[in-house]
Amino acid sequence: MARGRPASRATMSVNAEQVRHVAKLARIAMSDAEVEAMVPEFNNILHWVEQLAEVDTDGVEPLTAVIENHLRLRDDVVDDGNCRDDILKNAPDAQHGFFAVPKVIE
Amino acid sequence: MVSDYRIKGATGDWEVVVGLEVHAQVVSDAKLFSGAATAFGAEPNTQVSLVDAAMPGMLPVPNCECIRQAVRTGMALDAVINRWSRFDRKNYFYADLPQGYQISQLYHPLVGPGEVEILLDEKDENSVKQIGIERIHVEQDAGKLMHDQHPTMSYVDLNRSGVALMEIVSRPDMSSPAEAGAYLRKLRAILRYVGSCDGNMEEGSMRADVNVSVRRPGGELGTRTETKNVNSVRFVMAVIEHEARRQVDLIEEGGEVAQETRLYDPDKNVTRTLRSKEDAHDYRYFPDPDLLPLELDEAFIEECRASLPELPDDKRKRFEGLGITPYNASVLTAEVETARWFDALLDAGAEARQAANWVVAELFGALNRLGKTIVDAPVSPQQAAELLGLVADGTLSGSLAKQVFEIMLDTGDDAGKIVDERGLKQTSDTGEIDAKIDEILAANADKVEQYKAGKEALFGFFVGQTMKAMAGKANPQMVNERLRAKLN
Amino acid sequence: MSELTSKTIAELREGFRAGDHSAREIAEAFNAAVVAGRSLNAYTVETPELALAAADAADAARAAGELKPLSGIPLGIKDLFATEGTDSTAGSNILKGFKPTYESRVSANLKAAGAGMLGKLNMDEFAMGSSNETSAYGPVISPWRRNDGWNAALTPGGSSGGSAAAVAAGLAPGVTGTDTGGSIRQPAAFTGISGIKPTYGRCSRWGIVSFASSLDQAGPMARTVLDCAIMLEAMAGFDPRDATSLNLPVPQWEAGLSSDLRGKKVGIPKEYRIDGVPAEINAIWDQGIEWLKDAGAEVVEISLPHTKYALPTYYIIAPAEASSNLARYDGVRYGLRETGVKTLDDMYAATRSAGFGAEVKRRVMIGTYVLSAGYYDAYFTKAQKVRTLIKRDFAQAFAGCDLILTPTAPSAAFGLQEKTADPIAMYLNDVFAVPASLAGLPAMSVPGGLDSQGLPLGLHLIGRELDEQGVLNAGLAIEERAGFTARPEKWW
Ligand SMILES: [Mg+2]
Numbered sequence A: 001m002a003r004g005r006p007a008s009r010a011t012m013s014v015n016a017e018q019v020r021h022v023a024k025l026a027r028i029a030m031s032d033a034e035v036e037a038m039v040p041e042f043n044n045i046l047h048w049v050e051q052l053a054e055v056d057t058d059g060v061e062p063l064t065a066v067i068e069n070h071l072r073l074r075d076d077v078v079d080d081g082n083c084r085d086d087i088l089k090n091a092p093d094a095q096h097g098f099f100a101v102p103k104v105i106e
Numbered sequence B: 001m002v003s004d005y006r007i008k009g010a011t012g013d014w015e016v017v018v019g020l021e022v023h024a025q026v027v028s029d030a031k032l033f034s035g036a037a038t039a040f041g042a043e044p045n046t047q048v049s050l051v052d053a054a055m056p057g058m059l060p061v062p063n064c065e066c067i068r069q070a071v072r073t074g075m076a077l078d079a080v081i082n083r084w085s086r087f088d089r090k091n092y093f094y095a096d097l098p099q100g101y102q103i104s105q106l107y108h109p110l111v112g113p114g115e116v117e118i119l120l121d122e123k124d125e126n127s128v129k130q131i132g133i134e135r136i137h138v139e140q141d142a143g144k145l146m147h148d149q150h151p152t153m154s155y156v157d158l159n160r161s162g163v164a165l166m167e168i169v170s171r172p173d174m175s176s177p178a179e180a181g182a183y184l185r186k187l188r189a190i191l192r193y194v195g196s197c198d199g200n201m202e203e204g205s206m207r208a209d210v211n212v213s214v215r216r217p218g219g220e221l222g223t224r225t226e227t228k229n230v231n232s233v234r235f236v237m238a239v240i241e242h243e244a245r246r247q248v249d250l251i252e253e254g255g256e257v258a259q260e261t262r263l264y265d266p267d268k269n270v271t272r273t274l275r276s277k278e279d280a281h282d283y284r285y286f287p288d289p290d291l292l293p294l295e296l297d298e299a300f301i302e303e304c305r306a307s308l309p310e311l312p313d314d315k316r317k318r319f320e321g322l323g324i325t326p327y328n329a330s331v332l333t334a335e336v337e338t339a340r341w342f343d344a345l346l347d348a349g350a351e352a353r354q355a356a357n358w359v360v361a362e363l364f365g366a367l368n369r370l371g372k373t374i375v376d377a378p379v380s381p382q383q384a385a386e387l388l389g390l391v392a393d394g395t396l397s398g399s400l401a402k403q404v405f406e407i408m409l410d411t412g413d414d415a416g417k418i419v420d421e422r423g424l425k426q427t428s429d430t431g432e433i434d435a436k437i438d439e440i441l442a443a444n445a446d447k448v449e450q451y452k453a454g455k456e457a458l459f460g461f462f463v464g465q466t467m468k469a470m471a472g473k474a475n476p477q478m479v480n481e482r483l484r485a486k487l488n
Numbered sequence C: 001m002s003e004l005t006s007k008t009i010a011e012l013r014e015g016f017r018a019g020d021h022s023a024r025e026i027a028e029a030f031n032a033a034v035v036a037g038r039s040l041n042a043y044t045v046e047t048p049e050l051a052l053a054a055a056d057a058a059d060a061a062r063a064a065g066e067l068k069p070l071s072g073i074p075l076g077i078k079d080l081f082a083t084e085g086t087d088s089t090a091g092s093n094i095l096k097g098f099k100p101t102y103e104s105r106v107s108a109n110l111k112a113a114g115a116g117m118l119g120k121l122n123m124d125e126f127a128m129g130s131s132n133e134t135s136a137y138g139p140v141i142s143p144w145r146r147n148d149g150w151n152a153a154l155t156p157g158g159s160s161g162g163s164a165a166a167v168a169a170g171l172a173p174g175v176t177g178t179d180t181g182g183s184i185r186q187p188a189a190f191t192g193i194s195g196i197k198p199t200y201g202r203c204s205r206w207g208i209v210s211f212a213s214s215l216d217q218a219g220p221m222a223r224t225v226l227d228c229a230i231m232l233e234a235m236a237g238f239d240p241r242d243a244t245s246l247n248l249p250v251p252q253w254e255a256g257l258s259s260d261l262r263g264k265k266v267g268i269p270k271e272y273r274i275d276g277v278p279a280e281i282n283a284i285w286d287q288g289i290e291w292l293k294d295a296g297a298e299v300v301e302i303s304l305p306h307t308k309y310a311l312p313t314y315y316i317i318a319p320a321e322a323s324s325n326l327a328r329y330d331g332v333r334y335g336l337r338e339t340g341v342k343t344l345d346d347m348y349a350a351t352r353s354a355g356f357g358a359e360v361k362r363r364v365m366i367g368t369y370v371l372s373a374g375y376y377d378a379y380f381t382k383a384q385k386v387r388t389l390i391k392r393d394f395a396q397a398f399a400g401c402d403l404i405l406t407p408t409a410p411s412a413a414f415g416l417q418e419k420t421a422d423p424i425a426m427y428l429n430d431v432f433a434v435p436a437s438l439a440g441l442p443a444m445s446v447p448g449g450l451d452s453q454g455l456p457l458g459l460h461l462i463g464r465e466l467d468e469q470g471v472l473n474a475g476l477a478i479e480e481r482a483g484f485t486a487r488p489e490k491w492w
């Protein structure tokens, strides 16, 4: 198993900066204390799941469908939509038929 | 054929390398994964299903027509159709992306490698160049953000959210703005022939991500930038020109091109940085677990193939085979509507070469003047065929045909009716023609003398006088024959 | 417990049809029990009016001779199911106040079958947990207590903890649960009830808040195997709105029930004898083997060699899918929004930080990490390959047997907060349940007996794809022989 294996246990450890990066990717605001607290937890879980490296998966295809089944396609028929009230009903901020969000600068 | 397009730098010449990722909206009634409508211009958030708004627990089910259109497009681009493909999620957060991911295809796209043939010079059939297609994948469009309605808020409209797109990824095979323009126009024509995309760039039905890098002629590839969402052929060409220049200047000043995403500002005709490589997204693609692999059977593939129309290149070659000039054939096949109109004209019995000349000269001229397109032409192919038939059988002379055509444009009447009602038929009655000729020769005895003495240019004068006397309705060939008989 | 609330669905249905009691009487009895049981914190929303309305409709239907399969039966619905007009929050602050304009396919199926809704059931937030302690509504307290006189509050298990507690305490005759990695079976085992997770694709996922799409399955939890069969028949069925739904007719599981296991081979996986599992668990397992033999089955040893890798595999795949499935909770279209921030990104981050609890954040973070650039192949692809091997293990095992028997959980119910400090210790709860989830197989927990502390222990049956009938039948065989009638003493 040359590729696809975590290089070594030691190098797979994450530090606070990486946790912060992941939190940013996941859009979860975290205080420094929360980040610090998560580092060891994160590493514990990662080290635990890394036992999979022991499994020989050469020539094994990743699972695609858990139960043999075929993708069904829909006919090209307009049978949905036209329900703006339903779409906006739970919105924290709906204005003039739109969802409103803090201004985005592009 | 090698392009000779070069950027002149202070230190020498530079070549430009261009690849395009074209997002083409698929023609379908419903969205890619929901039953909401796709029509353009509806009230905000009225063409949105619970699925498109990513309500909790909502699931995607793919629309067969969108898959079919992408497969047909692939076939039209001579591409590999992958019998087994699947959808992946591209994860990122943005207000126009309700699910927090776009369902797309990264690892196993629906369509594999293909190619598009372009002509570098429209009038030169030998100026052919093949532009490679790397892949076509099917994916969801995002919603729309409005920034100018409120001082501190942006507004989100999800009508476009989930509309099917084909992303057509070219190889970096283009080496000038003109080539990119030719490629885009050709691609657009093919999509419109196939009917898989309406090609309406103003409405955003087609937009391109433009990848540009520069290098020394024949040298190593440089670092490329990607300018996003350029929505006209002209702008794509401007981006390439501008971006190549910018990169050359940067390199020659000792700088380095950064791999980054840029935006084009058509008002200022500049590109600017949108995202640098450092804060590039980490999209965390993985197979969408709400969907199974997409497996196409032979019957489906066959139906797609059988439903393909004649494509621009084949049509052009067929037209040329009918004796139409390469230039006319290329003009007549550039737009699917023109080609269809012209085919209808042929079907109505018109002779190909004559018809092609007439369409390119007379019809296009008239449409231009009237500010109309072939789709709303005031004359139908059947009417035009009748007109051309009257010329072919000698009923109308060229100039009479022009007159009749003008009246047709005005009134919408058929040519035959106009000819009958207004007596515009040309006459081949030798008696009538001979009588007029005799009158004219008698009245111009001096000129007859001169002609007989060798001033042959006067022949035209006699023809003109005769035609005038016949009020333009004489068969010009006949007038010629009778005149020669009497003068010689 | 009133007489009615101690009855099974089958008994209530029979009594209702025979005219012994009206549907309204049944609904009123359970509505009262729900109120009386509030200290268990099993329900997040009570909907007595909906239960009564369905009951009145059932009474009218009975008068008109138009009975449906579940007419007269009120049920509890796990908060993961979208229920039209009723708060559906997945146990999360981020969906507080969310009232869907739509009804999940499974709960709609139950309602179409005549069932009423007593309320929404508490659960681990987004179904992420095995003790119901991650709920934004606070933990559910199990109606069971240890017989040591200490009376520590125990977990009913999770994530369908409210569902399990409600059935065990007589606050509903039957409930819906969902099972991603044991969330029906482990709480059923902890509370002395039955619950079945059908084959992946049997129950539509449409309208169920997604946790891990390739694993999530709805199923019933009730007192008896028969009740599970009755409910599952109403819940299951093809749904064109779920692309992973199986386009197969729903078998008549109730009519097909039989505890005669002659001719059946039951496999006992040697890898499920795990160090550190209490002797009582293995003892009840051995007892279960004897019961199945008594029912006519032949017992064989089988091997599922990748068992030990199932949990780590699960804890890559499920968080990865969840990290993406939970991206839609962003404060834009529904649910919580944190204001007072300047940018859109800040709004996302603040909303998700305030709206998600610790365990959800942990899993979203892990899931984000294992999918991120440079790690995808090492973690996610690797896990999907091991998942293929786990599925293959089962296929090979089923070449030599018809069913598999294991314990449901490696322990009896534990005390609240006993395991919250150690995520991995908590994850180990599902060590026996997760392999079947990864393989999409039908699996069921039925009560086996009580341990020395007086707490229920469950036995776990795994069947071939689509063989819910075989699982239910073996469950019935155990049920008949275990004679499990223990009920928690009412202290609430
Ligand atoms: Mg792109």
Ligand SMILES: [Zn+2]
Residues within 6 Å of the ligand: B023, B139, B167
């Ligand atoms: Zn794209």
